[in-house]
Amino acid sequence: MRIKLKVWRQAGADKPGRLVDYLANDVHPDMSFLEMLDVVNEALIVKGEDPIAFDSDCREGICGACGFLVGGIPHGPDPGTTVCQLHMRRFKDGDTLTLEPWRAKAFPVIKDLVVDRSAFDRIIQAGGYTSVNVGGAQDANAILIPKPVTDKAMDSAACIACGACVAACKNASAALFTSAKISHLGLLPQGQVERHTRVVKMVERHDAEGFGSCSNEGECEAVCPKEISITNIARMNRDYLRAMLVTRDEGKR
């Protein structure tokens, strides 16, 4: 197969960017999308040109490093799939594909298709944990958790922090990412102690990082490679509302 690519090239956050045309020859249908880009890059390196920068690491859809827009869709057209797991058999000979980085104020471009997602770390840092030091834990089976509750928490905990939800949102909101962690911990007994302070701190940090507000369009859920549900956002909003009442009552904030 031959695939025509229009790839966003940008040397840095403060440099201008533009779409550059490339031709991917000899594309094998069993190639992953990133392997196709590897081949394009190999040819650029041999010519002494700077290869296209894109993030990737595990290449099995779990590390969350990869991600860019393929034809305007985060991670490309397949549902529940990271771009490293998107395969070229999905496309036709002669297709033209435009590749662009995530576009969001809170995700400045580093180079080409690579953006700075450190804002996600700072949201977790604000409260995405249970405050238990190593050493004092009780026996693991002393905490009974109904299977459906664990399963639901696991659904939320599956988030890989790739940033597709932000890229898909017209407000560049990270509500899906933030609510997934709030739900994971908020559903479990271990997370109850800090449930209210956690949601307030994380939501405030989310806003401070420059992410927009959620307006319930559901674009995030549609593109999430882990199919995280927007029910999490509803749960976050409920928790936040309750926290504002409860924490005021407890005099904590």
Add this chain to the structure above:
Amino acid sequence: MHTRVGVSDALSGATLDSRVPSGPLAEKWDRHRFESKLVNPANRRKYTIIIVGTGLAGASAAASLGELGYNVLSFCIQDSPRRAHSIAAQGGINAAKNYQNDGDSIYRLFYDTIKGGDYRSREANVYRLAQLSVNIIDQCVAQGVPFAREYGGLLDNRSFGGAQVSRTFYARGQTGQQLLLGAYQSMMRQVEKGTVKSVPNREMLDLVLVNGQARGVIVRNLVTGAIERYAGHAVLLCTGGYGTAYYLSTNAVNSNVTAAWRAHKRGAFFANPCYTQIHPTCIPVSGTHQSKLTLMSESLRNDGRVWVPKAPGDTRLPEQIPESERDYYLERRYPSFGNLVPRDVASRNAKGVCDEGRGVGESGLAVYLDFADAIKRLGVNVIRSRYGNLFDMYKKITNEDPYKGPMRIYPAIHYTMGGLWVDYNLMSTIPGLHVLGEANFSDHGANRLGASALMQGLADGYFVIPYTLAQYLGSTSFPAVTADHDAFKESESSVRANIERLLSVKGSKTPRQLHRELGAVLWDDVGMARNEAGLRKALARIPELREEFWQNVSVPGPNNMLNKNLEYAGRVADYLEFAELLAIDALHRAESCGGHFREESQTPDGEAKRDDEQFSYVAAWEFQGVGAAARLYKEPLTFEYVKPTQRSYK
């Protein structure tokens, strides 16, 4: 240039002291903790601890040392500490909880691990690991790790290869992800508190020694290209294994040996590099474009049956081959463990049937893993709930549906048991340089059992290093050293010179081409089965490839911004040095043990045959220069509790 290394002149006979505490096995760790020095809580913040890597070992160490009040600097090559390759571990984590009442105990986990490692690991370390396994599960549950549960609310377990009890805890097929996120979140909590400083997008390119002590690192800022110096009182390397030396492996594409190798070049001994683990259940190679191999969790062997056609050259589709013409070779050869034999045994058997011409698929380099019986017995929903995400992944990659027909699998490089040599305190031969997790060599001997890597990474970081590091800090005097010290300047200029050299070659081959060639050499001659002639061939070829690399590599693009090809070129250059040591170690160890199979040393029925008289030791190598004969030191292995026998899973 040919290697000057011969086995005879490499053997030096000098021995290494593992500093294992005295006393009965079960009391060693307790006694050692009591006898170790402590650091006063008010003094801890005066110590700066540099941690390189944020996988399970690095993130858990950063969290626990931060909680104790040390001043921690945490570095990783990824853009976030949450992305280290531990995240890709699928199957589970072992712990001797005996929640299933099926005969498990600390001693049994210890015994299984020693036996699984083919009697090439240190008894005291392994016993400590088994003891700490129970604390890990408690800690992770307290963090909110959503382990699988039974309907009554108790934790669920599954069984894994090499064990006859169910002691593996799991979170769907994403156990590594959930454990890593637990450790990452604990670490980020310390970042918020200010005890840990997270410094992502950094690659360690040198270790800095002052007066023989590890006192800092030189890193490259991968975003700006700046070379930065960081000084501290101790350095913890938690940088994983070296499986990507083989080019195709189940490791992440950026996993590398660079940090460990550069520490080795500064004096840290490298132990047992020939102990590499080949995982039996991976998706087979489909073409030369392939950048990595994908693992299908070993847990699949709980319900999947491995088979090939009885007749060589049988090209019928699997559903056309009647039951009587199928060979369920693992069940046939190993009736008591069946499909759950350890990884090394399963891999070698897969290679064996393919070598006989009975392999399946286009390439003939695959065997079937069949779920038809399990689906008939348990129903498709149970199978989906157990392995749904793995089946989906298989379908995405191969375009075949494993609910309808068998998977095709083949072994691939997955884990490396060898690593930097450490003593019982996890300290390398360089004072102050500690090595944790897969990067060290310590606990798995010549073969690691499934679900034990996560256990070791977290044991090292949460429960071992907080004690042994205090012992080092409390018993060592530290001259005042800043990053302006001459040793940092010297180290920085050597790092800069190396980068300049990479950029100045301007040849015509890409680092990937050269890496792929190196990988082919290692897979063919230092892979699943090794022999003297093949190893000597590899030892002649590797220096040629290295020479070619430095004559002909192409590294375009600038040094003062993100340049992934430049990062990659540096890692390939290190692999081209490291690979030689890997082959030398494999050549010198003229016995078979665990994942290291020497064709010259096998039992009449083709199993690995150890030679305890000659090789019951850890081989630790001291760097003597690129291409020069490394010097061998030995740590004798003595077994007071488990008597080494021919390993049998029959």
